[in-house]
Amino acid sequence: NRAPGEPPSPALENVCDEEDCIDERDHSCLKTLDCGHFCGGVRGESKCLPCYEGCDGGHLERDDKCGICGWMDLGSSPVLALGCGHAFHAGCLRGQLSARWNGPVIAFGFMQCPHCRAEMVHEALEDLTGPLRKLRASVRTKAVTRLRYEGKDKDKELTTRGSPYYGDPEGYAEHIFAYYECFKCKKPYYGGEKRCGVARGDDFDPSELICGACAPFSAEQSCDKHGTDSIEWKCRYCCSIAVWFCHGTTHYCDPCHSGASSSSKPCPSVAGKEVEDGECPLGIDHPPSGTEFALG
Numbered sequence: 001n002r003a004p005g006e007p008p009s010p011a012l013e014n015v016c017d018e019e020d021c022i023d024e025r026d027h028s029c030l031k032t033l034d035c036g037h038f039c040g041g042v043r044g045e046s047k048c049l050p051c052y053e054g055c056d057g058g059h060l061e062r063d064d065k066c067g068i069c070g071w072m073d074l075g076s077s078p079v080l081a082l083g084c085g086h087a088f089h090a091g092c093l094r095g096q097l098s099a100r101w102n103g104p105v106i107a108f109g110f111m112q113c114p115h116c117r118a119e120m121v122h123e124a125l126e127d128l129t130g131p132l133r134k135l136r137a138s139v140r141t142k143a144v145t146r147l148r149y150e151g152k153d154k155d156k157e158l159t160t161r162g163s164p165y166y167g168d169p170e171g172y173a174e175h176i177f178a179y180y181e182c183f184k185c186k187k188p189y190y191g192g193e194k195r196c197g198v199a200r201g202d203d204f205d206p207s208e209l210i211c212g213a214c215a216p217f218s219a220e221q222s223c224d225k226h227g228t229d230s231i232e233w234k235c236r237y238c239c240s241i242a243v244w245f246c247h248g249t250t251h252y253c254d255p256c257h258s259g260a261s262s263s264s265k266p267c268p269s270v271a272g273k274e275v276e277d278g279e280c281p282l283g284i285d286h287p288p289s290g291t292e293f294a295l296g
Helices: 019-027 090-099 123-149 169-176 254-258
Strands: 079-081 087-089 177-181 188-193 244-246 250-252
Touching: 079 090, 087 090, 090 123, 123 169, 123 177, 123 188, 169 177, 244 254, 250 254
Parallel strands: none
Antiparallel strands: 079 087, 177 188, 244 250
């Protein structure tokens, strides 16, 4: 059955009355290209999609498969051509950006074109990519600050020519440090080095990711200079920085949380394992493991 009402464009007159089809119709471009063919893009964009018939010398074809969903023709749904030139269903692009990263650790690979890895750029995606760029800038600023604080800005990975991170402190800091998004305030917070973590898929509870500022703490543990913004916690069961706050009572590092540890390890210990003949990685005096402790 055809959708009720007059079609907004002759190109859309054969749309059926299924809800999804009507929604796509209402987001489809209404313009006719100079060559006389209908545009296959989205409504309201300032520059139309190249002609599917190749009239403008382009190589976009309506029966090409979308590189995100992988099974539907481009011509079956409104399409966006990214700044890099690669085209995908608008709905697929928005779905990928809305889903964001996999797992608890913040990562921004999902913002890259699936074909060439260039950053996704299009005016119709700005409502999603704008906030994500701000989040990425915040993560990078925090990561570079920590890189300098820990003296890792002199690591050979940054100073050796030919290194993937030569002269790129932002990239190196993102590579080695793990940041998480707080469930309460939605701000990124530090969770230790990635090499200390345990690979984890999407089987986690986001509500257990709580930054130090949003976790309960006493007033004397707040910093006079930074307030609660930089509060970090020790894992209850080892000498690692906590990432997870569970049950309203307990801070875990990623390995101890993954193993649901309930047995405390003597200092020094890292990632739930004892370290022989070493110094405490936290570098401060702290109560024995088994109690909650804010690092400040």
